[in-house]
Amino acid sequence: MLHTAQFLICKSCKGVTEIADSSVLNTLRGICREQNFVMQGASIEVVGLCAECAAKARPTRKSAQKQASPSSP
Numbered sequence: 001m002l003h004t005a006q007f008l009i010c011k012s013c014k015g016v017t018e019i020a021d022s023s024v025l026n027t028l029r030g031i032c033r034e035q036n037f038v039m040q041g042a043s044i045e046v047v048g049l050c051a052e053c054a055a056k057a058r059p060t061r062k063s064a065q066k067q068a069s070p071s072s073p
Ligand SMILES: [Zn+2]
Pocket: 010, 011, 012, 013, 014, 015, 049, 050, 051, 052, 053, 054
C-alpha cells in the first residue's frame, strides 16, 4: 500500500496536523493513471492557518460573544 500523507501546516504557530484522506489519494491515483506515472508515494503540504490562529488573525466582533472574563479595571 502506498504511503501518502497530507500535512496541514500552520504558518503562525508552526503546528502540523497530519491527515490521511483517501479521497485525496484516489484523486492522485487518477491523475497518475492519466499521465502513465507510477506513484510510489506522496506527501502534500497545505500551508495556512490553523483554526486557532485563524481565529486570532481575524479579530472579528464575533469574539465579543465570549465575555466570560471582562478585563476592564
Ligand atoms: Zn496555528
